[in-house]
Amino acid sequence: MSDLHAPVLGWYDDNARDLAWRSPSASAWSVMVSEFMLQQTPVARVLPVHERWLERWPTPADLAVEPAGEAVRAWGRLGYPRRALRLHAAARAIVDDHGGEVPRTYAELLALPGIGDYTASAIASFAFGQRHVVLDTNVRRVFARAVGGTELPPPSVTRAERELGAELLPDAPALAATWAVAVMELGALVCTARDPRCDSCPIADRCAWLAAGRPAHDGPPRRGQAWDGTDRQCRGRIMALLRDHDGPVHSSRIDAAWPDATQRERCLASLVADGLITPAGPSAYALP
DNA sequence: CAGGCGTGGGC
DNA sequence: TGCCCAAGCCT
Incomplete structure (x- = not known):
């Protein structure tokens, strides 16, 4: 387990996707909008909507003056339209309480509507280069496999996962932020939920799950969400x-x-x- | 804390 | 063809 850092960071350097919100010139607002949209919606579908959103509303203040319905309409078919409402409410709170600037601290971010632990950590880390444990479904899956030897993480975030995330987090803030996004990217591109590409994984030689022969998930089956007629x-x-x-x-x-x-x-x-x-x-x- | 909350693409 | 999943949040 020791030293996952070098291979993961090296892999990220070579394989990171060139996403708009990862550009060095991307604003904190751009990062924040992307995080809202990416809550349960795939990157490919977020890309065009995010681009149009930032063109139309380059700052929180630009969105805050609009009626909420404009945000809902611009959200289009990303799904879970309450996120559009919360992003709009967050923009208004940023104008009212933070001088129009996306707040920098985890606590202030967490207090905004639509922002939970993951999103607050992600914005603080990705937009402001701070040191935070960022635990999303990708990171949790990588941890579960590489360290825990299981195919899937527990149903909800556990204390053990937070402690592991804290242990693995590099000390230097800038490095910690890169590590966070790198592990997430590894989970999104290589250590995927279905059909993981272990043959191109930079930590395959240290992965407990692979070493164990990739045992299938045991335990209660995950609940699919009903749809028809709901x-x-x-x-x-x-x-x-x-x-x-x-x-x-x-x-x-x-x-x-x-x-x-x-x-x-x-x-x-x-x-x-x-x-x-x-x-x-x-x-x-x-x-x- | 389990369940509700959209949508579309991939296998 | 269905089924599973995709950078969660809120109550």
């Missing part, structure tokens, strides 16, 4: 409808999009409660 599908259908229209959408159109009236009304109510849509007149809805 409220999520219904909500998604309604949101797509509103995104694709400029003004308010009449209820009759929404009725046509989802026949089950009980479920439809429940979803409309929850979307209103979430702030993703707003009633517009007696029988119409619009983006906020």
Whole structure:
């Protein structure tokens, strides 16, 4: 296990993807927007939306003056549109409480809407070069395999994972930040969830999982998320409808999009409660 | 803490 | 064809 640093850092130097938010000239805001979009959405789908977002709203203040619905519309089909709402709310908080500048400390970042432990660490590390344990699903999978000898990490982050992350983190902040992004990249490109490319892995000779013959995950099977007929599908259908229209959408159109009236009304109510849509007149809805 | 929350691509 | 997954957050 000793010294994963040199091979991983060397591999990253040769194989890192050239992503817009990793450019030396990328702003902290660019990094922050990318982190919101990348929460559960693949890089390939984020790229074009991130580019247009930064062109339109180069700073938090540019977004903060917009109605929230503009953020939801620009979010397009990235999924989980509440993230767009939270990013918009975070931009307003940055203007109101931080002079329009993305805050630099983990605690201040964590206090913003839509930012949890991972995203706060990632922004502090990637945008500001600080030393933080960055634990995302990629890093956790690399740790689970290389150190733990298991195919998959535990269902939720454990104390042991945090301690391991802290132990492996280089002392120098700049190096720690590079290490964090390098391990993440290794998990994204080589140590993938399915069909890992162990033959091109820089730490294959130190990997406990590979040494053990890549044993399959034992333990309870992971819960897949139901989709067909769920409220999520219904909500998604309604949101797509509103995104694709400029003004308010009449209820009759929404009725046509989802026949089950009980479920439809429940979803409309929850979307209103979430702030993703707003009633517009007696029988119409619009983006906020 | 388990469950809810979108969307589309790859195998 | 389904099924699994993709830089999580919030309640």
